[in-house]
Amino acid sequence: MKFSKLALPLLGLSAGAAAASTLNVTLQVSSKSSAIDGDFLTSSHEGAGLNYVFLNSDVGETFTYDPSTTQFAAALATFPYVLQVYADILTASVLGDDDQFTIIDGTTLAINGSSSGFYACKNTNDPYQYSTTQYQAMYYADSTPDDCIPFTISYVTSGSTAASNGTASNATATSSVATVPSTSASSVATFTGAANALQAGSAVAVGVVGAMLAMLA
Template structure:
């Protein structure tokens, strides 16, 4: 039985690596980095600091995130608290031509606040990044600011492919797409045809084989 393997590789897509900073007319919260501090299980609230966390920005989903081995944490806003957490649902953000971060199309609503009653009381000594918009009003003492994308590693992606094809019952193929910070399998679709396959498996069997090979890579 002779196998012929056709491999279709989708275009590799990499997230843009970004860091965030602040811009404000208030000196205490101007030109600060933004980093997240652990405040509970799967919860990391954003604080103004001397350095900035590195995040991945996916332009297709409009999500900012940090990925780990088994899960990802996303840029979130919950009752005014800005964080990089596993919940609630991620907030869609965009950037304007000046690299200002926009929520619902606006850069307004971000503040640096102290004494926010955060779980670990980090805001007693540091400004916490908060968000108030619409009918919500920032408490007294909060200083308005704009969140700005200041740097990133860009969209560099390296792709390598190793494919082994044999005549028989097994074929192995793997494709890996890597950014500067992580690697992940690239989407690969298999279409397998073979002489005599219709007689043994029928047309439905051939489709099932193709679907199984594709699912094995997911």
């Protein structure tokens, strides 16, 4: 089979374009409770391929957001950790994405068309007991748990913030660089760099192979 002299180089360009279509974002909480309003979401290791999501008042983990799939992924090493709900727990895990999330009101995360159902809870008996001191992000579709605080989630990019007092921001994403408080930048868990590097590297590799095949054709 004779390969087109343009096919594989263009394939490389397509892969690069796909990588560029994602945004780096943080996820910010809006709540009527001042205890958590304005907090950011971060994930912590709780098992093999499994992170639980917690609220943090200072910094937010950086996720890559793909508008075409409304998928939020945090890449640890070579494994994509995707934001998803399992057994009422908001996780960043490799368990497989079930496409639960949609985006409403511009930047607000929703499940089954609704932004409600997210709760901040303590003492959830998580494996490493982080919830004894931190609020853990949970999702309850049909019940309201005792001693938990409801909230909504908005994704935040540079130049926009989630509105306070329980109203999610409608701001349009203006940049692919996430907003991070400068005083806490050193402690931000940024997992997207490795993923973007892998994507870019794949695009370059495919383009090079295409060029070599074109020369031999």
